[in-house]
Amino acid sequence: MTQSSPNSQQFIEEQEPQTVLESLSKHSPEIESLIECLRKSDIYYLFMRDRQLFNWLDFQRESRANGYVVAVSCADLRKACQFYRLRYVRKRGTLHTIPMPVVYAQVQQPGTPTDLFLAILSELSNPFTGVCQLKLLRNRTWMTLSYYNVSVLIIGNAHYLTYQSFNELVEITRHLKISVIPVGSLYLHEILTRQSKKYTDVANTFLDWHEFSSFQK
Structure with a gap:
C-alpha cells in the first residue's frame, strides 16, 4: 500500500461541522458534492466523528486493549485510519523510523492468514513478503512487529478475514x-458477536467496539 508523507498532507480541524451541514438536506446535491470532494482530496478535514475515533484509538493503544471499528462507508473509515497512522509514523527516505507505534494494514480477499501476514509485512516494507510458508510468514510478522515496537495494529477490510485469520490476530x-483493532463494514460486528462456541475465543478478545458514524445533515 502506498503511504503518503505527512508533509504532503494537510490537516484541517473543523470545530463545528454541524453548522456547515445542518442547513443542507441529507441527500441534497450540495452535501453529496461536499462528501465526494472530501473523500478525493488530500486535504483532511477533522470532523467530530474523526476526533471521536482518534480518541478511542488512543485509549486502546495506551491501555493495550483490543477492540474493533465498524462503519457504513469503508472508504471513509480507511481514510481516517490512514491519517491516524500519519500522526505517529514517520519515514526517513524509504524506511520507517523506529519506533513505529501505529500500523494500518489493509487485507485483500479471500482474507486467509497468508493474506493477513503479507498485508502486515508489506505495510512494514519487509523484504521477505514473498515467503509463502505460513509458519515462516507468522514468525517474520511477529519479529517485524516487535522490531518496530508497534503498539497498535489496525487491520482494514477485517470483514474479509477468515476464522483462521481472526485466530492469528488473537x-x-x-x-x-499489543493492541489489535480490526476495522471494516457493519458485517464485522455480526462476525464478532456470533453466538457460536467456535468464535467464543475470538469474540472474547474483541469485546470493545466503536462505530465510525456517517456524515449527518
Missing part, C-alpha cells in the same frame, strides 16, 4: 502484548 495480541 495469537498476535497474546504473544506480543
